[in-house]
Amino acid sequence: MxxxxxxxxxxxxxxxxxxxxxxxxxxxxxxxxxxxxxxxxxxxxxxxxxxxxxxxxxxxxxxxxxxxxxxxxxxxxxTKADWARLSARWRGKLEERIVLMERLRDQLTGCIGCGCLSLQRCNLINPADRLAARGPGAQMIVNPPDQNTDVGTVTPRRDRSDDQIGRIRP
Amino acid sequence: MxxxxxxxxxxxxxxxxxxxxxxxxxxxxxxxxxxxxxxxxxxxxxxxxxxxxxxxxxxxxxxxxxxxxxxxxxxxxxTKADWARLSARWRGKLEERIVLMERLRDQLTGCIGCGCLSLQRCNLINPADRLAARGPGAQMIVNPPDQNTDVGTVTPRRDRSDDQIGRIRP
DNA sequence: CTGCAACCTGAAGTTCACTTCAACTCAAGG
DNA sequence: CCTTGAGTTGAAGTGAACTTCAGGTTGCAG
Known part of the structure; x- marks a missing residue:
């Protein structure tokens, strides 16, 4: 051949x-x-x-x-069928990522409205749908957010209520 | 403060x-x-x-x-206005990227139909809308495809017609 | 005032996805 | 047959985005 x-x-x-x-x-x-x-x-x-x-x-x-x-x-x-199967599965992945980015876009739009970009208030990056704090670069888009995934290298602190700011210093 | x-x-x-x-x-x-x-x-x-x-x-x-x-x-x-301006501009970037991915998805869907994934035939990765061959990772999604950008490290060959396969070896 | 967690710095290490280099071999046209 | 462009290898280098480490300092609770 x-x-x-x-x-x-x-x-x-x-x-x-x-x-x-x-x-x-x-x-x-x-x-x-x-x-x-x-x-x-x-x-x-x-x-x-x-x-x-x-x-x-x-x-x-x-x-x-x-x-x-x-x-x-x-x-x-x-065969074509082999490729088709694989492609179909990945089309799914692509779709997922698109949805993620659309959500991101819509939330950013919301933030333009309120002018906030605040971490805790805005649901752009909040603990609930935690997209970030995985690896560097775009690989965070890669792993769909799921439960039992360690959030990363953030040093765990003994519980601070979500609306407390931490020690307040002069 | x-x-x-x-x-x-x-x-x-x-x-x-x-x-x-x-x-x-x-x-x-x-x-x-x-x-x-x-x-x-x-x-x-x-x-x-x-x-x-x-x-x-x-x-x-x-x-x-x-x-x-x-x-x-x-x-x-x-100010809020400063952030709003910046965010608006980036919403645009986001939008661009979403469009790109949607195109990718649609083309992949097409390829599932034809079972091809061929480089030259399929317009998924063809020289016309060259998305790839920039850097590693997702940064290629980043730079919108435009003209006068060097395509990368592909050694230029003296013109081969697009449908020729190159030297054919046994 | 003391203890200790939290902080500091610069340097070095890490991972990913490659590229570059040196030194060498292969293959095809003239 | 000879030349020359294309190919081979292993090792080392690159750049982005961080992390880790060693060795030392700070600041708050008790």
């Missing part, structure tokens, strides 16, 4: 060769080798890379993407 | 003390000092931190956030 050398594969996928090698080390994509040990990519790998890029745009980490891709069949080439 | 020590401020803002010191070094927030050199935060700084967190959730880098916050008045405390 026709295969692509890494340079051509890079050009076609829009991902740098170094990144492709990295993805391979990380188990996201694979390649065969020539007798001379050069990588050759099957065309079907382009779909994997496409998927990786889409997922990244949504803010998903490579680790999560790898886990998702792991559900594709080993050995045989993934 | 009443101020908060870093621990209390951290508890109230949901951001770790170490992160707050980091933000200060990076010029995103500020504090006054006691005679003993300890940080004291004004309540108004909570709004800044709130804003930082919101922006981060949308995938904006601290650098961009700092630039945005730089538009708030120096010296006097920002």
């Amino acid at each position: 026709e295969t692509l050398a890494i340079g051509d594969f890079a050009a076609r996928s829009g991902v740098a060769p170094s990144a492709l090698r990295y993805y391979e080390r990380e188990g996201l994509i694979s390649s065969t080798r020539t007798t001379g040990n050069q990588r050759r990519y099957q065309r079907s790998e382009l779909r994997r890379v496409a998927f990786i890029k889409i997922a990244q745009q949504v803010g998903v980490s490579l680790e999560e993407i790898r886990d998702a891709l792991a559900e594709l069949p080993e050995g045989r080439n993934p | 009443e101020t908060l020590a870093i621990g209390d401020f951290a508890a109230r803002s949901g951001v770790a003390p170490s992160a707050l010191r980091y933000y200060e070094r990076e010029g995103l927030i500020s504090s006054t000092r006691t005679t003993g050199n300890q940080r004291r935060y004004q309540r108004s700084e909570l709004r800044r931190v709130a804003f930082i967190k919101i922006a981060q959730q949308v995938g904006v880098s601290l650098e961009e956030i700092r630039d945005a916050l730089a538009e708030l008045p120096e010296g006097r405390n920002p």
